Amino acid sequence: MGWLSLAIETRCDLAESLADALMDAGALSASIEDADAGTGAETPQFGEPGSVTTPGWERSRVIALLASDANAAAILDEAAAAIGLAEIPAWTTDLVEEQDWVRLTQAQFEPIRVSERLWIVPSWHEAPDPEAIVLVLDPGMAFGTGSHPTTRLCLEWLEREVRPGDSLLDYGCGSGILAIAAARLGATSVSGIDIDPQALIAARDNAEANHVTATFIEAAEPLTTPAGYDIVVANILANPLRALAPALVGHVRPGGHLALSGILSEQADELIACYAPWISLDVADTRDGWVCLAGRRAD
Ligand SMILES: C[S@@+](CC[C@H](N)C(=O)[O-])C[C@H]1O[C@@H](n2cnc3c(N)ncnc32)[C@H](O)[C@@H]1O
Structure with a gap:
């Protein structure tokens, strides 16, 4: 049958x-x-x-x-x-x-090795390495199963930058992959925001499947962290990143870090200029024509 x-x-x-x-x-x-x-x-x-x-x-x-x-x-x-x-x-x-x-x-969905320590593994696969930090994520409707270069750029950046105890905001969280990765890398206060209610449902499910505590809310709802986050990461697209610039920078605490992805290489200079009044961004990494921009907000 x-x-x-x-x-x-x-x-x-x-x-x-x-x-x-x-x-x-x-x-x-x-x-x-x-x-x-x-x-x-x-x-x-x-x-x-x-x-x-x-x-x-x-x-x-x-x-x-x-x-x-x-x-x-x-x-x-x-x-x-x-x-x-x-x-x-x-x-x-x-x-x-x-x-x-x-x-x-x-x-079709094999485990993906993102970096030395970080793996994305569908739930039906065994963890490939007992030492690995495994993110359990199944292919679903919400964007963010780790196969897109912009997500990979963010994951690699997070692995380098997240410190135990950091607070982190994942703006445009999709499946929640970046927030969940940050929590697994040691961040203790982790939030995600999206405009897509389906993404928020997927993100909450994924957090549960990974035994991670994270809060995922709709973009229209207010955030309850007035002091700002140690890290804000946003993998969206150049246009929304432009429009969201003051809001995203406003969520970074003085001395905190901002990482932006979803930007084509040829859009990097313009985005850097757009954020320059608040934060000095540099190209942190590139992959398949996409860049990750990152910078630290002044104290
Ligand atoms: C490219 S996906 C990134 C998903 C995941 N963070 C990743 O890195 O794979 C972008 C996400 O941003 C969301 N998004 C787009 N515009 C947004 C906005 N203005 N505010 C919040 N989320 C937004 C989309 O719904 C989508 O889930």
């Missing part, structure tokens, strides 16, 4: 609502992946600045798992109507053997 796998290519900003609508229409599960994965056409890009969901690719593929005797066309019709799609997007189906499906899905 197997399943039917229904694959639909769609715009990134529609993928999440289509996945939800497919579940409502009877799919057993729905996941989102890079539509260009494996074609050699992957580009390390986010969605449009300001978009609520910002996966690290240009077009998404929604994969829904259906009962083997399900009517895929009817389920897709119902889902498309529910989210107001004028046209049914192109779709394909495949019969999937029960055991193969599980193995194939899980095999």
